Amino acid sequence: MEPQNPVYWFEIYVEDMNRAQKFYETVLDVNLTSLPTPETIEDSLSMMAFPSNQNGPGSSGALVYMKGFKAGGNSTIIYFGAEDCAIEESRIEAAGGKIFKNKFSIGEYGFISLAYDTEGNMFGLYSMA
16 A cells, blocks of 8 residues: 555634734745635634645645634644745744744754744744755
């Protein structure tokens, strides 16, 4: 059996959807799209999806606002891929986030940067260069 990416979906919980959407669109230079929400829960849940290629590698996910769920302080870190993570890192503070650890080598596996988004969630950027 051919190895597959075990990550199928991810969710980043937020308290201010507009602020978080603007942050990730600015840092990652992507456009997020609204996911439909069932009418029975539309007042307590909203989701903005990251772009995805169903035939490509990797996974997709969404920013999620859920009434009553506090963002930040969780122990899950999602790494977003990049050609050079220093490029996306350079956009973080101007977009309202905070850099935790600037781009550093992880040896033969490439480089990562660690940062906080506008909602207090830590996330990572990953690149080979």
